[in-house]
Amino acid sequence: MFTYKNFSKKLALTLTAGLLAIGLLAGCGSSGDQAKEKVLRVGAETTFPPFEFTEGDKYVGFDIDLADAVAKKMGYKMEFKSMGFDALIPALKSGDIDMIASGINPTPERAKAILFSDPYFDRGGFVTIVRKDTTGVNGMNDLAGKKIGAQIGTVSAELAHKVPNATVKETDSNSQLFTELQAGTIDAAIQDNPVALYYMKQGADKDLKIVGSPVNPEPLVFGFRMDDKELQGKVNQALAELKKDGTYEKIYNKWFGNK
Secondary structure: OOHHHHHHHHHHHHHHHHHHHHHHHHHHHHHHHHHOEEEEEEEOOEEEHHHHHHHHEEEEOOHHHHHHHHHHOEEEEEEEEEHHHHHHHHHHOOOOEEEEEEEEOOOHHHHOOOOEEEEEEEEOOOEEEEEOOOOOOOOOOHHHEEEEEEOOOHHHHHHHHHHOOOOOEOOOOHHHHHHHHHHHHOOOOOOOOOHHHHHHHHOOHEEEEEEEEEOOEEEEEEEOOOHHHHHHHHHHHHHHHHHHHHHHHHHHHHHHOOO
């Protein structure tokens, strides 16, 4: 027999069951969110071949391949961001990126602002590049009073500023350095040896030459926020494992040839 009281009870039970079902579905959604893949946001200045540069519409290079391998080893997905070299540390500090992978040296000045990974590359030092018709310049010691080019925010720029009576022009990119040198607006450029060698192989040796031996050989490291020692430890462990299992050697050989 239908009564309003019985109908109300059935309606209440139906609504309760529906709410419980919705709650269970919401709970499943939360679990799914928690299971999302972790992301490692990596930043670099992409005019530093063969470490990081553009090829068509893609970012490529040794550092990018290695950072991606490190992320995968840790169970992360790499998210890559390109920006100016002098913007990398501010971006790291603000939380816009989690790791710098841009051919940086572990200098005392940078050590005041960021943490470093274990070294992942011996950069081979810095060299002096001049036009082929240049005489009287056989290395960095002969640059006094000259117009020197170097990329802004780099160790190359620091070295250039230490040259007595030199006029230093800092550029935004490495490619601009070679353009300035070929145009004669600077007398010489100070550059990372592997980068200089790469540009020479790409055709710069037609007009330019490397003089003298590399100076100040320093390793390359990844950079992290000061409060992110946990990530620093994970990356160091991943690097060690990549070197042990042969992955590092494969990436190295891809960009620099067999050791």
